[in-house]
Amino acid sequence: MAYRFRTDLKYSQITPKADFLNRRQVMAGMAGAAAIGLSGQGAFAAGQYSTSEKPNTLKDITSYNNFYEFGTGKDDPAKHAHSLTTDPWSVKIDGMVDNPGSYGLEDILSNATIEERIYRFRCVEAWSMVIPWNGFQLSQLLERVSPQSGAKYVSFETLVRPEEMPGQNSALLDWPYREGLRLDEAMHPLTLIATGIYGEDLPNQNGAPLRLVVPWKYGFKSIKSIVRMTLTDKQPQATWNMQNPREYGFYSNVNPNVDHPRWSQASERPIGGGLFAKRKATLMLNGYEEEVAGMYAGMDMSKNF
Ligand code: MTE
DSSP states (O other), X not given: XXXXXXXXXXXXXXXXXXXXXXXXXXXXXXXXXXXXXXXXXXXXXXXXXXOOSOOOOHHHHHHSOOOGGGOSSTTHHHHHGGGOOOSSOEEEEEESBSSXXXXXXXXXXXXXXXXXXXXXXXXXXXXXXXXXXXXEEHHHHHHHHOBOTTOOXXXXXXXXXXXXXXXXXXXXXXXXXXXXXXXXHHHSTTOEEEEEETTEXXXXXXXXXXXEEOTTBOGGGSOOSEEEEEEESSOOOOHHHHHOTTTSOXXXXXXXXXXXXXXXXSEEEETTSOTTOOOEEOOGGGGTHHHHGGGGTTOOTTTOO
């Protein structure tokens, strides 16, 4: 992507939204934005970025989760995440931006175009789902805060509130849960801040009220319940990478040819197909190769895993 190297230009000048959206989506987004008010849900358009694969059921998507703030069992988030208060909510955006500040949820939603995006979702543990997210392109929010020319990365943090997040009473992970993206990855039109699933507000166990979705990367990059984004010129700390850098790289792009040290990534287990569901071949960059491979041209994916 050429614009990465034009550091003299602001992103808002060079990546107008319309470049990434066809006319139908723009219209649907506008109509939706008027109709949905502050709840932020409801603008649907089957867009160029959605897969035509059949989505998992809401039950699958909301009952088989990873959200260690609520425990390590797959059913712990569904059991315990109702204790999380998501209203009021704000996101602190700081670091190398012209417009730092604390942005309230309603303000964020009313300035964003909510779309439906049906994405493949691949966990590093080798299970997968297809999820109909509602959300907006992270680029919209970043353009609004105006990254400075030296900014190269975005770091993200989840809420720390042990009274409501029982898992945070143990030192299982070094809280807050943290993640990071290169700025070009963060600005990519596929990179979403999800606000809902199946047209409903995002369930707490899936990372309410705002969570990142980066469909070509392993699921742990998709950080939940975000309260802070920091633009920086240094590669950010990322929870699983800090925990075990040999097993979890900073990039964590889905790649069938780069195995996890303890298991193969060549195939995956689709959730929802029952006990005897057939494994499927893992797709390079989780099926988004055409859209995103250019960002990694010339990079050794097995070294920068
Ligand atoms: N975000 C936070 N804050 N805490 C977590 O434990 N787990 C990650 C990611 N985001 C996690 C998180 C992992 S390992 C995965 S696979 C996905 O969330 C799971 O998302 P889902 O439960 O919506 O499928």
